[in-house]
Amino acid sequence: MSLSRIFSVRFRGSFPALASRNTRSMSTNTVAPLLLSPHAVNTLPTRDVKILDATWFMPNSTRSARKEFATRRIPRAQYLDLDEVATPSELGLMHMMPNEPIFANACEKFGITPSTHVILYDVHGVFSSPRALFMFRAFGHTNSSVIDGGIPRWLAEGFPIEQGEPQPTHEKTNYPVPELKTSLIQSYDQIVKNSELSPRARSLVLDARARGRFDGTAPEPRPGLPSGHIPGSFSLPFTTFLKEHRSSNGDTYTTMLRIPDLHRALLDAVGPAVAELIINGDKKIITSCGSGMTAGVLWLGLKLLGAQTVALYDESWTGYAMRSSSKIETST
Structure with a gap:
């Protein structure tokens, strides 16, 4: 079956319908x-719904996620610090996937139960919230969603916000320790082993960093880290899956492309042959980026396109390139 035929059969219907249906707790x-959409979130009942601000900034940014959370946030939101809800790394890497007890303890602190509908957003529109969504889904908490466009779109559509220091919550719940779907997380050893396989046998590694960093022609934002890419990987910048908007107050923010546009963007980025492998599910897909954050944007886009098996290289390029034994390819 051709890729266009697969697409037309699998994705009949419009993207807005996907984003707004089934919005009950x-x-x-x-x-x-x-x-x-912000509208769909605003119509949800407050019972058994928790909203988490999962904003994260690059290490070279001067902005503070916690300060911005205090400045403006969606009503009843709590701040999810992805660098804190994480397993400590021997390499000193940030926001690594939490282990089961750490995740369960965080859910209890937020007042989340296994039946809670968890709503995630960030101040960029779509940037770090997909990584948070990946975390919940990897632990089997499928009752979880991202606000497409985040708080900038929320404001642009006229919905209210809260300001000032948030009131502490004392609504601690019981969240049984879940089981992490370990097949969704790739380790350094697995990535190295995969790169040594033949092109036919290996999984597809999709790199979400900017093309210059992938090619080795632009520097990494982390000092001392070489640019380049994992042998056999493909460049798919996370911005490929995003649309930029400007609101009336001057805010710029991103949303995910509509599904037909996601499909075209994937075709243009990796070509029909690789795109068909992805959509057909003929290959396992592994997303990577600088530190495991924007790899979540690729994961989300591919899941929207119907890809079944999408894993994430948690350490991503930072963990890979900081090891002296790693083989690094460039396009120069």
């Missing part, structure tokens, strides 16, 4: 829409 094991 859901029960345990419910699979919520990956994306919700």
